[in-house]
Amino acid sequence: MVKIADVAREAGVSAATVSRVLNGLPTGPEYAERVRAAAERLDYRPNGIARSLRRQTTDVIGLIISSLTSPFFAEVTRGVEDTAQRNGYSVLLCISDEEPKREARNLRVLEQQQIAGLVITPHSARTDVSRFRAARIPLVVVDRPLGGRDDSVTVDSVEGAMAATGHLLAAGWQRPACITGPGDASTARDRLAGYRRALADGSVDKEWVATARYSESGGAAAAAELLDRRDPPDAFFVAGGNLAIGVLEEVTRRGLVFGRDLGMVTFDDAPWAPFVSPPMSVVAQPTYDIGVKAAELLLARLRGERTRVRHEVLSTTLIVRESSKRGSRPARSAGSAKNRTARSS
Amino acid sequence: MVKIADVAREAGVSAATVSRVLNGLPTGPEYAERVRAAAERLDYRPNGIARSLRRQTTDVIGLIISSLTSPFFAEVTRGVEDTAQRNGYSVLLCISDEEPKREARNLRVLEQQQIAGLVITPHSARTDVSRFRAARIPLVVVDRPLGGRDDSVTVDSVEGAMAATGHLLAAGWQRPACITGPGDASTARDRLAGYRRALADGSVDKEWVATARYSESGGAAAAAELLDRRDPPDAFFVAGGNLAIGVLEEVTRRGLVFGRDLGMVTFDDAPWAPFVSPPMSVVAQPTYDIGVKAAELLLARLRGERTRVRHEVLSTTLIVRESSKRGSRPARSAGSAKNRTARSS
DNA sequence: CTGAAAGCGCTAACAG
DNA sequence: CTGTTAGCGCTTTCAG
Numbered sequence: 001m002v003k004i005a006d007v008a009r010e011a012g013v014s015a016a017t018v019s020r021v022l023n024g025l026p027t028g029p030e031y032a033e034r035v036r037a038a039a040e041r042l043d044y045r046p047n048g049i050a051r052s053l054r055r056q057t058t059d060v061i062g063l064i065i066s067s068l069t070s071p072f073f074a075e076v077t078r079g080v081e082d083t084a085q086r087n088g089y090s091v092l093l094c095i096s097d098e099e100p101k102r103e104a105r106n107l108r109v110l111e112q113q114q115i116a117g118l119v120i121t122p123h124s125a126r127t128d129v130s131r132f133r134a135a136r137i138p139l140v141v142v143d144r145p146l147g148g149r150d151d152s153v154t155v156d157s158v159e160g161a162m163a164a165t166g167h168l169l170a171a172g173w174q175r176p177a178c179i180t181g182p183g184d185a186s187t188a189r190d191r192l193a194g195y196r197r198a199l200a201d202g203s204v205d206k207e208w209v210a211t212a213r214y215s216e217s218g219g220a221a222a223a224a225e226l227l228d229r230r231d232p233p234d235a236f237f238v239a240g241g242n243l244a245i246g247v248l249e250e251v252t253r254r255g256l257v258f259g260r261d262l263g264m265v266t267f268d269d270a271p272w273a274p275f276v277s278p279p280m281s282v283v284a285q286p287t288y289d290i291g292v293k294a295a296e297l298l299l300a301r302l303r304g305e306r307t308r309v310r311h312e313v314l315s316t317t318l319i320v321r322e323s324s325k326r327g328s329r330p331a332r333s334a335g336s337a338k339n340r341t342a343r344s345s
Numbered sequence: 346m347v348k349i350a351d352v353a354r355e356a357g358v359s360a361a362t363v364s365r366v367l368n369g370l371p372t373g374p375e376y377a378e379r380v381r382a383a384a385e386r387l388d389y390r391p392n393g394i395a396r397s398l399r400r401q402t403t404d405v406i407g408l409i410i411s412s413l414t415s416p417f418f419a420e421v422t423r424g425v426e427d428t429a430q431r432n433g434y435s436v437l438l439c440i441s442d443e444e445p446k447r448e449a450r451n452l453r454v455l456e457q458q459q460i461a462g463l464v465i466t467p468h469s470a471r472t473d474v475s476r477f478r479a480a481r482i483p484l485v486v487v488d489r490p491l492g493g494r495d496d497s498v499t500v501d502s503v504e505g506a507m508a509a510t511g512h513l514l515a516a517g518w519q520r521p522a523c524i525t526g527p528g529d530a531s532t533a534r535d536r537l538a539g540y541r542r543a544l545a546d547g548s549v550d551k552e553w554v555a556t557a558r559y560s561e562s563g564g565a566a567a568a569a570e571l572l573d574r575r576d577p578p579d580a581f582f583v584a585g586g587n588l589a590i591g592v593l594e595e596v597t598r599r600g601l602v603f604g605r606d607l608g609m610v611t612f613d614d615a616p617w618a619p620f621v622s623p624p625m626s627v628v629a630q631p632t633y634d635i636g637v638k639a640a641e642l643l644l645a646r647l648r649g650e651r652t653r654v655r656h657e658v659l660s661t662t663l664i665v666r667e668s669s670k671r672g673s674r675p676a677r678s679a680g681s682a683k684n685r686t687a688r689s690s
Numbered sequence: 691c692t693g694a695a696a697g698c699g700c701t702a703a704c705a706g
Numbered sequence: 707c708t709g710t711t712a713g714c715g716c717t718t719t720c721a722g
Binding site: 358359360361362365371372373376395397398399400401 | 707708709710711713714715716
């Protein structure tokens with residue numbers, strides 16, 4: 001491996017000068033040229049580890065993400081990586097899988113790797129990032145706040161849930177249920193709260209609520225439970241994309257169809273959402289931007305630009321397609337669904 | 346920051362002893378206990394950077410992945426990360442976005458970070474990993490081979506494409522088209538080859554081929570081009586999940602429906618594939634396992650266990666749902682689609 | 691502006 | 707088995 005001393009020798013200068021040239025510090029131009037040529041000739045690559053040890057800081061940011069299976073988190077990851085890369089940072093990826101133990105191990109590993117900063121989707125409010133705070137390693141919390149002491153990027157879940165549920169009501173559904181995530185996820189609680197507020201606004205005095213892990217099977221089970229009740233709902237507000245797939249599964253298993261037998265709106269858009277039958281109405285989150293924003297907050301901190309804690313809360317967008325419409329024969333669809341709907345049965 | 350010397354002082358031993366204890370090297374048990382207690386008391390975390398510099402190796406593996414948008418690559422990533430984490434390694438994630446320039450920059454960065462090994466989905470056969478080979482940093486190539494000199498994990502694309510196209514023919518479609526990726530992706534070429542072989546086997550003497558970037562818009566454009574031909578195909582074999590969404594888009598835009606007006610099978614399964622209308626027939630790849638396998642090959646190398654180059658080629662699975670059936674009234678479906686299909690038109 | 695020298699925190703060779 | 711010492715490759719004082 002060619003090291004700085006080799007370049008120095010080749011260029012006939014000291015290692016210090018090579019370092020200076022390569023880091024763009026002031027040097028005599030003739031030296032600079034000689035050094036650059038030598039480095040080129042030897043195909044020199046600075047050893048980042050040695051540099052980091054000396055500088056006492058790395059160009060690496062850690063990312064602890066709940067999952068990659070869900071497009072939501074995959075897009076957040078993409079946003080973080082893109083932004084980091086664009087600013088000369090690398091991303092050390094850890095998937096916590098929503099497991100507190102894995103998350104704790106991830107935190108430990110990242111600390112040992114001396115990451116410059118951290119982006120994390122904490123499992124719950126119990127996630128312990130105190131060592132990072134103590135070591136003054138900047139961190140930004142994504143998706144679920146963590147007590148408000150750290151920078152954060154979240155989405156207005158209450159508003160999104162209200163919009164979705166309100167829309168269901170407005171479309172004529174009378175007994176909307178809420179299928180949400182586990183109680184230790186603040187998103188799950190907020191979406192439930194938004195649902196309730198919409199019910200209150202619509203003067204609906206009964207509620208239908210099921211909670212489940214944010215997974216397909218969880219969604220399926222919740223839907224089944226709800227539909228099996230003596231007094232079942234006639235519509236679903238679903239609090240997450242993974243849940244939605246499970247709900248879809250259970251509902252089609254029963255031969256029910258959205259937009260006719262049941263109404264439905266779910267959090268999280270997807271490229272395929274327009275193509276399921278019927279096209280799904282969704283509350284879209286600015287997923288990629290969440291990642292970008294998170295990385296940007298972190299980078300600003302790393303540059304020492306900002307000192308006050310900042311909480312960024314982004315908005316959702318309700319996209320109405322077919323699944324939330326009431327009794328709709330395909331009628332209003334953009335021509336596409338023309339042929340594939342039932343007569344009434 | 347508490348360092349090894351602090352622990353040594355606290356425990357009343359030398360730094361070397363602390364190091365030995367923490368690394369599980371033989372020491373007197375009473376010392377071991379004292380050291381552990383001291384480390385615990387001080388909440389000591391070894392500095393991984395310093396360790397790496399000294400040991401001349403890191404616990405980090407690099408992953409250069411084409412994209413995270415596609416579930417295929419997201420799952421591969423998950424497989425790699427999972428396996429790495431389980432074996433005490435971390436993953437430095439780089440998204441190349443299929444851009445040669447970004448990929449080159451990623452390679453450079455990872456080299457500087459002194460990664461212990463690399464998993465990469467190379468953009469094309471022109472991807473230059475020579476510096477890694479020269480430095481004897483193990484690498485494994487995923488999805489698309491790179492000249493056969495490195496360990497690799499790929500999928501039998503030819504076989505998968507043959508199965509898909511053959512199935513289309515067997516179902517009664519007579520003019521199947523192939524929508525595949527760009528010519529510099531070997532997967533695209535292989536899938537095209539498989540398609541052709543199936544045509545030959547079925548004695549079809551004309552072919553319908555369109556290539557596009559592996560993206561939704563590419564898929565849509567390719568489908569449009571094919572359908573606008575004077576002599577259009579009556580079925581599609583689509584070479585990738587992203588393409589499929591675009592094809593779906595274009596086809597439903599035209600008011601056509603799969604399983605009736607057109608046949609379709611696509612590479613890549615997805616959780617939602619059973620729920621689009623009609624349910625999509627697919628060639629499923631063992632995505633997660635690809636990642637796992639890749640990481641395992643790499644880890645074996647890092648442990649110095651193996652020396653001969655190994656090419657792992659995994660099989661695909663054809664999953665027949667509705668989109669490939671000919672003129673199918675729902676009839677043969679497994680019960681689920683019972684209600685939501687057209688009567689005839 | 692340049693070079694010599696120290697040192698980041700850790701581990702491995704060598705003595706004891 | 708333990709401590710002392712050297713050194714991984716780089717950057718950054720400090721003199722010159």
